[in-house]
Amino acid sequence: MFRYAMRRLLVSIPTLLAISFIIFALLDLAPSDPTANLPLTIPPEVREKIRASLGMNEPFIIRYLLWLQQFLVNEPLNMIEQWTGWTIGDSENRLRVISWATRSPVVDLIVERMPQTLWVVGMSYVVAVLIAVPIGVISAYRQYSWFDQIGTFVSMLGFSIPTFFTGLLFIVIFSVWLGWLPSIYDTTLVVDSWDSFMAQVRQMIMPTMVLALANASQISRFMRASMLDNLNQDYVRTARAKGMKERTVVLLHVLRNSLIPVVTVIALGVPTIFGGAIITEQIFRVNGIGALLIVGIESADIPLVQTLTFIFAILIVLFNLIADLLYGILDPRIRYD
């Protein structure tokens, strides 16, 4: 198992390097000018100096390697310094990935935006799993019952209706017509009392539910299929024959075995919901990393966009790895070595 994990980890390094190269090359070879948004009164020679200070006159491969070094060596070193208070090497002059638009380090911007995204997206995923698992279990246990039929239809709705439409529908119904929930997520809200806590909960309900519904519909399908696979197995009959209560059979024996593939599906879904959150954050004006990406794209802030996109890619590779390893750990029948 350990050897398999190490091998997978080593294989993912060239994959990530290739992805980082694709992302960098795509953004770099595209026609865009970091000084295009500056005032027209700046004379051309000053403009040229600004370009030089941004490192735009170096050859492509040098810029790529510099960016890689900044992202993979300098930024982690900085983080370690911040957490521990140590000083490693020449930390004053260490180059960081700087945003063109705000002139501040990209990683600081991302760290600033991370909590909002994690709260909304993370909470929605937890809610999705909490909704999906019971629905999947009941639909499988009572296959072809009215509950199962409705569940199938609703989950089909869930992954057919795009989140930007459910989000807007929720706003129309709950904010405009009923006036129960705020339509804009207020990040400046400080939770220090019961009232502000309730306000936080109320503003989180809609973005969380929109994402949760979309994810729950997929997870519940997997849960149902996995339960159906297990319910007809011999060990279930054995358990029943031994006189166990139906509850114990289903919830202890079948559910635990059925959760194995579902857990890997849940792990695989984590990076995609970060991508999907881009849209939800846009609808409810949550200023998380998805909103940061959109701002970066609109202001042609190449370093910011490169870094964010690469972080998304790292998440995908990482959770693929986690899903594979989890499968091996949870299911003793699977041996990688």
Next chain:
Amino acid sequence: MTDATAGAAPVAQSRHRSLWGDVWRQFRAHRGAMAGVAVFGFIVIAVFLGPLIHTVDPQYLDLRARNAPPSWAHPFGTDNVGRDIAAQVMAGGQTSLAVGIAAMAISIALGAFIGVLAGYFKLLDGALMRLTDLFLALPILPLLLVIILLFRDTLRSAFGPEGGIFLLIVVVIGITSWMQTARIVRGEVLALKEREFVLAAKSIGTRERRIITRHLLPNVLSPILVSATIGIANAIITESSLSFLGLGFPPDFPTWGRLLYDGKDFLTLTPGRVIWPGLAISLTVLSVNFIGDGLRDALDPRIRGR
């Protein structure tokens, strides 16, 4: 076969049964799929033939009838500059459906091509599958946004404002969504090429190109058809997501996603601007998904016999 059974056979098989006849019968038994066909057919007809009945120009500005509620002249009402929403939804639908089908065609062609190459030629297998894994690890939505932002202006000047953006979005969605098809096709081809009929074809000296086009491709048609339906649904959703983020089609050449994006700031005033295009996207995707479900059942010989 003995004479007795040969005499009975014509009675039992009074009608000739073909493979596609069987598929069609199984497909018709799937209620969801038939409903999907009906709804999808209705949407296609409404979008392409509707403008012949409701002959209002979608770009005509009727400034005296701004934000009008639904009426006989404007069944879905009008927007903030007096354009007819029904005409816009129909015009937008033409583009959205065209994008969905064209992007699906690219992704299916690419996926089938790469899948067959990887499955049939052992030399290419490793490299092509690494490429597929690499594409699967790319963060698609952020990359699509970036590509569109960066190349929009270049293509717009090369192919005109409408053709350029259409080409860009279709190609970009196509080349970022072929991976699942390629994997499925590769798996099928790997199993098929060991079968006797391929061996027989080889033994009589059939060229490899002909084995692929004549013997392999028809046999992988059913998984390709199923992923084609999923491909349409995904392409429509991706395109409308891009347009919804303001990075897809321009406002004078709207799609359903763009109409939603433009209408979302007028939610309280004219909710129809959001509800109609949103409903159109959802119904299209839902019906296509149901069709895919029915096709999967109908094309699966293990289920079909029952």
